Amino acid sequence: MSLSPNAALPPRIPADDGLDPKQRRHAIRRALVALAIVILLGMLAFSAYALTFPERMPATIGLLVEDITGANPAPVHLERPPVAPLSALALLGKQIFFDASLSASGKQSCASCHSPNHSYGPPNGLSVQLGGPHMDQDGYRPPPSLAYLYRQAPFSIGPDANDADAAVNLNAEAAAAQGVPRAQKTAGAAPAAPAIVPQGGLFWDGRADTLQKQASGPMLNPVEMANKDTADVVDKLAHAKYRDMFEMLFGKQIFDTPNLLIDEAMSAVSRYQIEDPSFHAFTSKYDYWLEGRARMTQAEIHGMRLFNDPDKANCAGCHLSRVSPDGLPPVFTDTQYEALGVPRNRTLAQNKDPAFFDMGVCGPFRSDIATQTQFCGMFLTPTLRNSAERGVYFHNGVYHTLKQVMDFYNLRNTHPDAIYPRDANGKLQPYDDLPARYRANIDVADAPFDRKFGDPNAMSDQDIDDIIAFMKTLSDGYKVSAN
Structure with a gap:
């Protein structure tokens, strides 16, 4: 053997x-x-760099990440929300959250659709939940999880959050964004241009800016808790078993001011969601791996690399996976809105009408920026934390497994016949859940959607299995080994 x-x-x-x-x-x-x-x-040290910046690593060097031990070579400290006894207001909110008597049917509470046993998401795999006065009405959309919303900003359009004290003209913001190219999303890299898209807000279309407003929405929704009007809600609160808690906190006169009573009740629900650690537990295997307290399998590590790979799954382009500079754990969403072109769910009641289209930000359930058609078909990017515990995915509940979701991302452009139906004449109907005039809004720039018909798929079946294995590490409740 010779040496240079x-x-x-x-x-x-x-x-x-x-x-x-x-x-x-x-x-x-x-x-x-x-x-x-x-x-x-x-x-x-090189492995730690590769884990942090996988997109900068050539594929062969990136294999160093797959350390045989499965341990994080560069542990970090996570800044979790403080844990303290619930305030009196939050305790009142907890009672309201679980109170089915507040619905017209007497059988549906907030927790019915946002089950604490299912990461505050739906308790089953139905595309939408049943509600209404007799619990026989189909909902419009599957309930998003209420977990990990404590850092959600109000709805806005543009690169910067709005001043909370300033009057916001969303149509003016949207008009200013017209003609500005959408920033391409690449895992691990900041966009080269501002993100001139909607961001923040609650519900699939962002129409509620606060947890308080979000909590009040189902109360009057005819296919959810289905109260006839605010007087109906006030009467139920006045006869609730926790009436004395209202009087203790706000005085007996609170029941003489109906609008204030409802505001305080919904404020209590929001405080419960903010204060109770179960809404933002950060107890997943991934959290403990970040801290050096858990080891991943080789499949999980490989899946993480693919999740963060800008040329493969590119999941982290929207579902941010990095710890913030000040140590905040990632919530796996950029809280922005995307038009993905998921196929139409023909089992939904409203979709029996072929002329009906749920277009997210521009209607039908919000109308304030309906004229800003550049956003039609866009829906909020949800957190992927606890996503493996869900039984329904996307705004229309068309998919029910993570494998189906990953196949959609992998095959939408390369093999659209595996995703979309054909009409009576055998013609393929891509993007069939959005009117043709708005289909230019659908993302075809970000990987893996940057591929064309007939191109090789971004991911193999094994890649998808490994990505799903990684996504399962985002479920809360992982038990850390004592060793």
Whole structure:
């Protein structure tokens, strides 16, 4: 074996160093061990860099991430929300959250559709939940999870959050955004241009700016809790078993001011969601792996690399996976809106009408920016935390497994016949859940949607299995080993 002149060698031990041969061999051995330690430390540091910035790593070098131990070589400290006893207002909110008597049927509470046993998402795999006065009405959309909303900003359009004290003209913001190219989303890299798209807000279309407003929406929704009007809600609150808590917190006169009563009730629900740790537990395997307290399998590590790979799954382009500079754990969403072109769910009641289209930000359930048609078909990007615990996905509940979701991303452009139906004449109907005039809004720039018909798929079946394995590490409730 020959070595180049520049090859790393142990320090040369002079022959006239006064050492006998045995001592000289020991000295050489120690030098070799020291060199091996230096090389190992360098590899660990490089692996940490590759984990943090996988998009900067060539594919062959990126394999260093798949450390045989499954441990995070660069643990971090996560800044979780503080844990404290619930305030009196939050305790009142908890009672309201679980009170089915507040619905017209007497059988539906907030927790019915946002089950604490299912990460505050739907408790089953139905495309939409049943509600209404007799619990026989189909909902319009599957309930999003209420978990991890404590950092959600109000709805806005443009690169910067709006001043909370300033009057917001969304149509003016949207008009200013017209003609500005949408920033391409690449995992691990900040966009080269401002994100001139809607962001923030609650519900699939962002029509509620606060948890308080979100909590009040189902109360009067005819296919949810289905109260006839605010007087109906006030009467139910006045006869609730926790009436005395209202009087203790706000005085007996609160029941003489109906609008204030409802405002305070919904404020209490929002405080419960903010204060109770179960809404933002950060107890997933991934959280503990970030902290160096858990080890991933090789499949999970490979899935994480693909999740963060800008040329493969590119999931992290929208579902941000990095810890913030100040140590906040990732919530796996950029809280922006995307038009993905998911296929129409023909089982939904409203979709029996072929002329009906749910177009998200521009209607039908919000109307304030309906004229801003550049946003038609856009829906809020949800958190992927606890997504493996859901039984329904996307705004229309068309898919029921993560495998179906990943196949959609993988095949939508390369094999659209596997995603979309054909009409009576056998013609393929791509993007069939959005009117043709708005289909230019659908994302065809971000990987894996940047591929064309007949191109190789971005991911293999094994890749998809590994990505799903990684996504399962985002479920809360992981038990850390004592070892």
